[in-house]
Amino acid sequence: xxxxxxxxxxxxxxxxxxxxxxxxxxxxxxxxxxxxxxxxxxxxxxxxxxxxxxxxxxxxxxxxxxxxxxxxxxxxxxxxxxxxxxxxxxxxxxxxxxxxxxxxxxxxxxxxxxxxxxxxxxxxxxxxxxxxxxxxxxxxxxxxxxxxxxxxxxxxxxxxxxxxxxxxxxxxxxxxxxxxxxxxxxxxxxxxxxxxxxxxxxxxxxxxxxxxxxxxxxxxxxxxxxxxxxxxxxxxxxxxxxxxxxxxxxxxxxxxxxxxxxxxxxxxxxxxxxxxxxxxxxxxxxxxxxxxxxxxxxxxxxxxxxxxxxxxxxxxxxxxxxxxxx
Amino acid sequence: xxxxxxxxxxxxxxxxxxxxxxxxxxxxxxxxxxxxxxxxxxxxxxxxxxxxxxxxxxxxxxxxxxxxxxxxxxxxxxxxxxxxxxxxxxxxxxxxxxxxxxxxxxxxxxxxxxxxxxxxxxxxxxxxxxxxxxxxxxxxxxxxxxxxxxxxxxxxxxxxxxxxxxxx
Numbered sequence: 001x002x003x004x005x006x007x008x009x010x011x012x013x014x015x016x017x018x019x020x021x022x023x024x025x026x027x028x029x030x031x032x033x034x035x036x037x038x039x040x041x042x043x044x045x046x047x048x049x050x051x052x053x054x055x056x057x058x059x060x061x062x063x064x065x066x067x068x069x070x071x072x073x074x075x076x077x078x079x080x081x082x083x084x085x086x087x088x089x090x091x092x093x094x095x096x097x098x099x100x101x102x103x104x105x106x107x108x109x110x111x112x113x114x115x116x117x118x119x120x121x122x123x124x125x126x127x128x129x130x131x132x133x134x135x136x137x138x139x140x141x142x143x144x145x146x147x148x149x150x151x152x153x154x155x156x157x158x159x160x161x162x163x164x165x166x167x168x169x170x171x172x173x174x175x176x177x178x179x180x181x182x183x184x185x186x187x188x189x190x191x192x193x194x195x196x197x198x199x200x201x202x203x204x205x206x207x208x209x210x211x212x213x214x215x216x217x218x219x220x221x222x223x224x225x226x227x228x229x230x231x232x233x234x235x236x237x238x239x240x241x242x243x244x245x246x247x248x249x250x251x252x253x254x255x256x257x258x259x260x261x262x263x264x265x266x267x268x269x270x271x272x273x274x275x276x277x278x279x280x281x282x283x284x285x286x287x288x289x290x291x292x293x294x295x296x297x298x299x300x301x302x303x304x305x306x307x308x309x310x311x312x313x314x315x316x317x318x319x320x321x322x323x324x325x326x
Numbered sequence: 327x328x329x330x331x332x333x334x335x336x337x338x339x340x341x342x343x344x345x346x347x348x349x350x351x352x353x354x355x356x357x358x359x360x361x362x363x364x365x366x367x368x369x370x371x372x373x374x375x376x377x378x379x380x381x382x383x384x385x386x387x388x389x390x391x392x393x394x395x396x397x398x399x400x401x402x403x404x405x406x407x408x409x410x411x412x413x414x415x416x417x418x419x420x421x422x423x424x425x426x427x428x429x430x431x432x433x434x435x436x437x438x439x440x441x442x443x444x445x446x447x448x449x450x451x452x453x454x455x456x457x458x459x460x461x462x463x464x465x466x467x468x469x470x471x472x473x474x475x476x477x478x479x480x481x482x483x484x485x486x487x488x489x490x491x492x493x494x
Contacts, residue, residue, distance in 0.1 A: 014330070015337040019344015026345070027352035042368030043403060043443040044486040051482040052460050053423070060468050062423055064488070105457040116367075119375075122481070126453040129433065131399065133376035154433075155375040156447060158485050 045158065046072050048117055068255040068266075074115025079253075082109065087141030092155070093118045093164035095140040108146060110155075112164040119157035121147075128152040141165075198267045199251045202293060205301040206242035212300075215324055217241075222319045227282050227311050234322065240279045241304050241322060244271055245293050257294050257303075259323070264294035264302050273310060280320065282311035369485055372444060373400040374432070401447070405438040417471040424491035426473055435473060437484075439491040446484040455479040 051067035071077035074084055074096075082096035089095070093110035102108070108121040123138070132154045138147035147153070155161070209215075217234045234240070248269030255266045271291045276283035289308030295301050306320045334341055375398040402408040405425065409415065413427040413436060420426070424437040424445055437446035451459065459481050465474040474480075 011333045012337060012340055015334050015340040016344040016347075018334060019341040019346075020348040020351070021344075022341075023345035023348020023350075024352045025348075027349040027356075031352070031356055041441075042366050043370075043445075045367045045369040046486060047484075049484045049487075050458050051484060051488075053462065053465070053480075053482060055466075060466050060470060062420060062465070062467065064422060064482075067482075067484075106455070107458055120483070122449070122459075124451075124453070124455055126451075126455070128451065128453060131374060131376045131397070131433070153376070154449075156372075156449070156483060157375060158369060158372045160371045161373075161375060 048072060048158065066257055066259070068257050070109060070117060070120075072117050074111055077109065077111065077115075077117075084111075084115070085140055085142075085144060087144065088113055088165035089139075089141040090165050091161050092121075092140070093161060095121070095144075095146045097146060106151075110157075110161075110164070112159060113166060116159065118159040118164055119155055119161060121153055121155050123147055123151040123153040125149070125151055128154075198253055198269075199248070201265070201295060201299065202245045202248065202251060202267055202269075204299045205293070205295045206246040208299055209238055209242040209301050209324070212238075212326075215326060218323045218325075220321045220323075222317075226314055226318050226320070227280055228320055229279050229281060234279055237278045238324065240276065241301070241324070244276075244291055244306075245301065245304065247271060247274075248291055254292055259294065259302055264296055266292060266294050268292045271306075276310065279322075280306075280310045282313070284310065284312060369403060369444060371400065372403060372447070372485065373398045374434070375399075399432065401436055401444060403444045405442040405444075408436060408438065408444075416473055417467045417469055419492035420467050421492050422489055423467075424488050426467065428473060437488070437491070439488070440493045445486050445488055445491060446482065449481045449483065450474055451479045452476070453479070 047069045049067045049069045051064045053062040054065035055061065056063050071080045071082065077096050078084065080098075081101045082098045084096060085094050087094070093112050095108050096111055097108070106123050106125075108123075109117060110119040110121060112118045121138070124132075127134075132152040134150070134152050135147075136150050137145060138151070138153060140146045215235060215238050217231055217238060219228050219231055219234060221228055228234075229237075245267075248267075248271055251267060251269035253266065254268040257264050257266060269291055271289055273283050273287040273289065274285050276285075287309055289306050289310060292303075292305040292307070293301060294303040301324055303324065304322045306322075307318070308314070309316050309318060310320070402411050402413065405415070405427065408427050412431070413429045416426045416428055418425070419440055424439055426448070427436040427438060429436075433450060435448040435450075436444060437448060439445045448465075449459075450462075450465075454461075459479040462474075462478055462480045464472055464476055465478075465480070466472050
C-alpha cells in the first residue's frame, strides 16, 4: 500500500517536473519571438548639418562640397555664442538668439526644454508660396519678439514640437504657463572640459604641414580673376600656408565643415600680411585679412581661406580658398 | 518510455499546472532582469510647420489668445511610407547624398538612405534668399534626371551624416 502511494507521488512529481520544464522552455521561446517581433531600429539623429552641393568635373553626380554642423545641444549653442531665452514657446520651443551667430542670415534655431536642437525657423522678407506663412512679426516664449519685421516663415522640425516645452510647464496651452514670471530652469551649467586652445591646435597643424610631403593644393577664388600663384607653385610652397596659420591673432573656433564627407574643425583669426608674394603675387605687407582654417581630428590642415584685400586690386570681399590634399 | 508518456497524459491536469508554474517563473525572472533599453537620440518625427494666423498676423503665447500652429505637414520617416503618401522616388541612391523623393505640392525634396530612413530635407525657392540658403543651378542627378529645373536657392538639411546613405 505504502509502495503504491510512493509510486503514484513519484509519477505526479515527474509529470509536474516535465510540465514546469516545458513551461519554461515554451515561455522562453515565446518571449524571444516577441522581442524579435517588437524590435524597432531607431533612426539616427544628429549631427544636424546644412550642406551645399556641387558637381565634380562637370559630372552629373552631386557631391557635398561644404557643410556646417548646427549646435546640437544647448551647451554647444552657448559655446557658439547663442543665448538661451529661458522661456519656452508652446508648440515651438526656445528660440536661441544671437546677433553675431545669425549675422546676415535669416533663420533661427529652436531648442526644446531639454536643450536639444529641435528645429529651424526659416524666414524671408520675400513673398513666398504656401506653405510659407506671412507674419507681421514672430514672438517666442513670454511674448519675446524674435523677428521684428513682416516676413514669410516656415519651420522645419526634426523632433516633435509639441514635446518641446515638456517639463517647463508649457506642455499644453491650457496649462496657463503664460503666467508672467513663470520661468523654466536655465540651461544647467556644465563644468568646462579642458578644451584645447585653438592657437595650440593651429600650431600643431602648421607643424604637421611643414613636415608633410607630396601635398597638392587646389585654389579657388572669388572673384575668379584675382591674383594668386599657380597651384603647382603653391603646392611646392605650402610652408607659406603654415606661416599664415602660425601667425594668426585673435584666434577662435569657427563653424565646422564637412569636406568629402569628413568633418573638420573650424578656426578663424586675423592675419597681418607679411611676405605673402609666393602665394599671392602683389600682396601688400601690412594689410589685415581674416583667415579661416579647417583641421581634421588628427590635426591635419585641410582648408585655408583668406578673406579680404591682399593686393591693391582686391576688394574687401575677395576670398582665396586653398584646399590641401595628399 | 511508453509508460511515462501514458502517465503524463493520464495526469494532464498536473502537466498543465506544471506548464503554468514554469511560465510564471520564467516571466517573473524575465521581468526582473529585463534590461531597460538605453535611451537613444533618434528621429521619431519630422515636419514642416507654419504658424500664426494671417488675420491676426502675429504669433504669441497668451493662452487667452493662443495661436496654435495653424497647420503642419508631417514627413514620412520611412521611404516606404513616402511612396504610399504622394512622394515619388527619383533615380537611384546618390553616393554620399541619398535617395531623393519629390512631391509637387511641397517646396522641398526628402532624402532617404538605403535603409529607408529619412535622413534629410532639401528646401528650395526660386526667390532670392539670404544665408544659409545658397544659390544653385539645376539639381541634376545621375542618369540625367533633373529634380529642380533652373537657378534656385536651396538649403540642404541633414538629420544625420549622409556619407553612408547608400551603404558602405
